[in-house]
Amino acid sequence: MTYERKGRYIVEFQDIPKARQHHIEIPVEERRNNYNEVELGFDEERALQEAKRCLSCRRCLGCALCWAECKTEAINFDMKDEYFDLEADTIIISAGVERPIERVNPLFGLGKNNNIITDLQLERMLSASGPSAGLVIRPHDGEIPASIAFVQSYASASPQMHRAALFLGINEAILVRRKLPGAEISLFGQDLAPFLEEQKEALKGLDRIEIREAVVSALTPAENQSLQVTVESNGTQETRTFDLVVLLTQPQISQDVKNLSKKLGLTMSYANFLAQDVTGLISTEKETLKLTAVQ
Amino acid sequence: MSGKRVIIFGGDPAGVATALEQAEAGMQVTLIESLPGLGGERIPQTRIISGENDFVDPNLEAVMRHPNIRVIDSAEVQRTEANNGNFRLKIKRRTPRVDREKCDDCKACIKVCPINMYDDFNEGVGFRTAIDFFNPKTGQYNIFKEDMPICQATCPANLDIRSYVGLIADGKYAESLAKIRERLPFALSIGRVCPHPCESACNRGYMDEPISICTLKRFVADWEMKEGIKAPVEVPDEFHKEKVAIIGAGPAGLTCGYFLAKAGYKSVCFEALPEPGGMFRYGIPEYRLPTPTLMREIDWICSHGIELRCNTRVGKDISFEDIQKQFDAVFLGVGAHKGMKLQIKGEDMEGVIDGVDFLRDANMGNPINAKGKVIIIGGGNVAMDAARVSWREGFDEVHVLYRRTKKEMPASPWEIEAAEHEGIKFQYLVAPIEVVGENGRMTGLKCLRMQLGEPDASGRRRPVPIEGSEFVVEAETLIPAIGQRPDLAFVPENSGLDITRWNTFAVNRANYMTNVPGIFSAGDVETGPDIAIRACAGGRKAAEGIVRYIEAKRGK
Ligand SMILES: Cc1cc2nc3c(=O)[nH]c(=O)nc-3n(C[C@H](O)[C@H](O)[C@H](O)COP(=O)(O)OP(=O)(O)OC[C@H]3O[C@@H](n4cnc5c(N)ncnc54)[C@H](O)[C@@H]3O)c2cc1C
Ligand code: SF4
Ligand code: SF4
Ligand code: SF4
Numbered sequence: 001m002t003y004e005r006k007g008r009y010i011v012e013f014q015d016i017p018k019a020r021q022h023h024i025e026i027p028v029e030e031r032r033n034n035y036n037e038v039e040l041g042f043d044e045e046r047a048l049q050e051a052k053r054c055l056s057c058r059r060c061l062g063c064a065l066c067w068a069e070c071k072t073e074a075i076n077f078d079m080k081d082e083y084f085d086l087e088a089d090t091i092i093i094s095a096g097v098e099r100p101i102e103r104v105n106p107l108f109g110l111g112k113n114n115n116i117i118t119d120l121q122l123e124r125m126l127s128a129s130g131p132s133a134g135l136v137i138r139p140h141d142g143e144i145p146a147s148i149a150f151v152q153s154y155a156s157a158s159p160q161m162h163r164a165a166l167f168l169g170i171n172e173a174i175l176v177r178r179k180l181p182g183a184e185i186s187l188f189g190q191d192l193a194p195f196l197e198e199q200k201e202a203l204k205g206l207d208r209i210e211i212r213e214a215v216v217s218a219l220t221p222a223e224n225q226s227l228q229v230t231v232e233s234n235g236t237q238e239t240r241t242f243d244l245v246v247l248l249t250q251p252q253i254s255q256d257v258k259n260l261s262k263k264l265g266l267t268m269s270y271a272n273f274l275a276q277d278v279t280g281l282i283s284t285e286k287e288t289l290k291l292t293a294v295q
Numbered sequence: 296m297s298g299k300r301v302i303i304f305g306g307d308p309a310g311v312a313t314a315l316e317q318a319e320a321g322m323q324v325t326l327i328e329s330l331p332g333l334g335g336e337r338i339p340q341t342r343i344i345s346g347e348n349d350f351v352d353p354n355l356e357a358v359m360r361h362p363n364i365r366v367i368d369s370a371e372v373q374r375t376e377a378n379n380g381n382f383r384l385k386i387k388r389r390t391p392r393v394d395r396e397k398c399d400d401c402k403a404c405i406k407v408c409p410i411n412m413y414d415d416f417n418e419g420v421g422f423r424t425a426i427d428f429f430n431p432k433t434g435q436y437n438i439f440k441e442d443m444p445i446c447q448a449t450c451p452a453n454l455d456i457r458s459y460v461g462l463i464a465d466g467k468y469a470e471s472l473a474k475i476r477e478r479l480p481f482a483l484s485i486g487r488v489c490p491h492p493c494e495s496a497c498n499r500g501y502m503d504e505p506i507s508i509c510t511l512k513r514f515v516a517d518w519e520m521k522e523g524i525k526a527p528v529e530v531p532d533e534f535h536k537e538k539v540a541i542i543g544a545g546p547a548g549l550t551c552g553y554f555l556a557k558a559g560y561k562s563v564c565f566e567a568l569p570e571p572g573g574m575f576r577y578g579i580p581e582y583r584l585p586t587p588t589l590m591r592e593i594d595w596i597c598s599h600g601i602e603l604r605c606n607t608r609v610g611k612d613i614s615f616e617d618i619q620k621q622f623d624a625v626f627l628g629v630g631a632h633k634g635m636k637l638q639i640k641g642e643d644m645e646g647v648i649d650g651v652d653f654l655r656d657a658n659m660g661n662p663i664n665a666k667g668k669v670i671i672i673g674g675g676n677v678a679m680d681a682a683r684v685s686w687r688e689g690f691d692e693v694h695v696l697y698r699r700t701k702k703e704m705p706a707s708p709w710e711i712e713a714a715e716h717e718g719i720k721f722q723y724l725v726a727p728i729e730v731v732g733e734n735g736r737m738t739g740l741k742c743l744r745m746q747l748g749e750p751d752a753s754g755r756r757r758p759v760p761i762e763g764s765e766f767v768v769e770a771e772t773l774i775p776a777i778g779q780r781p782d783l784a785f786v787p788e789n790s791g792l793d794i795t796r797w798n799t800f801a802v803n804r805a806n807y808m809t810n811v812p813g814i815f816s817a818g819d820v821e822t823g824p825d826i827a828i829r830a831c832a833g834g835r836k837a838a839e840g841i842v843r844y845i846e847a848k849r850g851k
Binding site: 035165 | 382688
């Protein structure tokens with residue numbers, strides 16, 4: 001990993017989440033019949049704590065340190081944007097995957113506990129070229145998790161989207177199993193029967209992965225930043241502890257593609273791209289516009 | 296060239312595979328991707344994996360090599376046109392700022408870049424620098440420089456928040472303060488009173504809670520004050536001969552004078568009231584912004600080259616025409632000080648005092664007859680200030696009446712909360728209809744209960760009276776705080792200045808000049824009652840406009 005330097009503008013991973021610092025205030029009793037200043041701001045310790053929370057968003061400051069360092073003189077701040085005028089006989093659109101976290105039910109606490117991640121984040125972790133070089137770790141402490149729960153984070157979705165979400169989740173579970181042979185792996189979701197029936201053959205060889213029709217009604221912090229998962233199924237309730245929780249999210253067509261198709265006069269949904277068992281090109285209402293199926 | 300022209304949007308595995316297929320079939324392919332690079336492994340979501348084909352990994356090498364494929368990454372579609380089944384598109388490719396021909400993938404740049412931010416390409420798992428190579432396999436580097444982060448773009452004065460907060464994190468307080476002062480002279484004051492719209496936009500809010508940007512600004516300013524450090528005054532060695540008149544020593548006027556001085560122009564500031572500061576001094580109460588703190592800041596600002604003439608009301612003590620004759624340019628920053636009337640019967644009785652006048656009296660230390668019960672009308676920050684000041688002055692009971700519910704109240708939530716803590720009582724869905732009294736002195740307020748109806752133009756639900764719900768609240772004092780307007784009595788009839796129907800000056804936002812050449816304006820008198828940082832931002836931009844104006848005139 002290249003992100004090992006510490007110093008200016010650095011947020012330590014353990015520092016997220018970390019609560020905002022509050023200013024110092026004089027008590028209400030000391031305010032009557034006078035105009036003493038009520039808010040006293042930060043002391044140095046609070047100021048430093050708070051300033052370190054800043055993510056220093058959005059790219060380059062223009063400090064030119066990189067420029068000074070680059071031996072091949074490849075860095076050129078004056079490089080201009082380029083414009084292209086293109087003509088085409090056919091346009092083909094590929095969906096791209098977007099799984100907006102705004103759609104995740106806030107009750108699941110994404111962003112409040114480091115060890116709750118999304119399926120997309122796990123996908124990046126599983127990738128050999130990803131941030132952890134293919135290692136599955138708990139973001140909080142970098143430990144290898146001994147138990148992992150996949151949890152459906154949305155209440156309902158169109159059947160195609162639900163299906164795509166389950167494919168991704170189960171495939172990830174399979175990949176995690178290969179990397180962590182000893183780990184306990186469970187997947188909790190709703191409305192699984194049609195999917196399990198359809199994929200019966202493909203799922204045959206599943207290696208100790210529990211797939212269970214259940215609703216997760218609570219995720220509460222447990223010792224060591226692990227999570228207590230409250231599972232309800234068939235009218236019974238059960239609480240189990242997992243080291244890492246992966247939320248299954250709803251795939252959605254990306255905003256870019258939506259905007260583009262609007263400009264081109266197409267009506268589109270993610271289901272277009274997931275058109276059952278199609279490979280190759282999908283026709284649209286416009287002859288010279290096509291979609292490529294998601295792979 | 297034979298082959299039809301195909302444009303493919305999306306450099307994900309499906310897009311890349313299609314590009315290769317089409318190119319193999321003899322098409323001329325252009326592959327367009329909005330991210331700075333193609334590819335990235337993906338896990339299939341249309342089938343269960345089984346061994347060999349776990350990841351879909353686009354064959355980037357083949358794409359790069361293929362003579363029929365052109366790739367445009369970092370792309371943004373600017374225009375599309377379709378005719379006769381043909382498409383014409385205009386595409387913008389954001390510059391990578393790294394010459395991919397020259398870059399040898401040594402990563403030296405990444406080791407020194409001070410930026411450390413969430414790795415958005417990796418879904419926030421880990422961090423990256425401002426130099427990214429989203430797909431390490433391609434080694435395509437890219438420096439993404441946006442105009443400004445969201446916090447800075449949201450701040451009306453566009454303060455470089457990221458830099459000054461980062462400098463605080465490094466313990467470099469003086470540098471941080473200098474950074475703030477590049478765009479704002481009022482760090483002590485704004486650090487105390489700003490309602491900080493930047494914080495609502497702050498990206499950290501998506502993770503947990505936004506950065507406390509405003510209080511951090513206050514911290515460095517307080518640090519300088521507490522350490523007894525003399526704030527640096529940096530102005531050019533010599534000033535130009537032209538002089539500028541500033542009318543109104545509020546945040547807008549003083550900020551304008553500060554930046555004029557930095558650019559080498561002296562100014563004279565005419566102020567009607569005994570002390571400078573505008574609403575900072577006479578509106579915002581002491582307990583939020585103590586006068587000694589404010590005066591420290593104003594003294595420092597004026598020491599750059601602003602000559603203050605207090606107790607000088609333009610239109611009374613000196614005429615507007617004289618000022619126009621004596622100065623090369625004029626800045627109007629007179630604010631909005633005239634309280635709006637309730638338009639109900641009995642409003643001129645003794646015991647009724649407008650919110651802004653009441654706060655000015657309190658701020659001047661004038662005696663206030665704080666006995667019995669006071670009613671404040673309104674739901675904005677001025678109403679909150681009037682209520683909290685009333686409580687400090689010693690009224691037995693302080694009531695705030697508001698026509699809608701707490702949810703619709705425009706005051707900042709922390710102000711409402713502080714007022715509640717201090718024991719101020721709120722009555723919602725109540726509207727005043729008549730001030731009642733004896734011998735010209737008020738004894739109570741007749742009110743109606745309201746309910747919320749359909750949303751109005753502002754999107755808030757309109758309050759409608761409930762018939763027969765009249766009742767009288769007994770009170771000795773009534774403070775309407777329902778809004779202010781500029782008082783433009785000082786402007787002579789024949790000035791030719793355009794005045795809007797809100798009683799504000801209309802300016803060209805490019806230079807803040809009014810329709811009369813050489814006369815500029817900003818702050819509440821230009822925007823209508825607003826927040827101080829916007830007045831400061833306007834003052835700075837007007838200073839820039841004035842400098843350009845004078846220089847153009849001199850050049851002639
Ligand atoms: C009670 C109250 C509380 C507020 N609280 C906040 C807050 O917490 N945070 C925030 O950001 N904003 C707050 N505001 C708004 C903020 O104070 C104003 O937006 C800001 O002060 C506007 O600056 P200005 O320079 O345009 O005008 P002003 O501050 O109003 O200054 C105008 C100056 O011009 C002078 N003047 C007027 N006419 C003449 C004349 N004819 N000749 C000479 N001088 C003249 C006035 O005396 C005054 O000093 C508050 C406003 C009020 C009324
Ligand atoms: S990796 Fe960075 S420092 Fe190295 S050659 Fe490329 S741009 Fe220059
Ligand atoms: S100039 Fe270079 S080193 Fe500095 S912030 Fe930008 S990318 Fe990083
Ligand atoms: S974390 Fe907030 S304050 Fe820091 S740069 Fe990002 S938006 Fe600005």
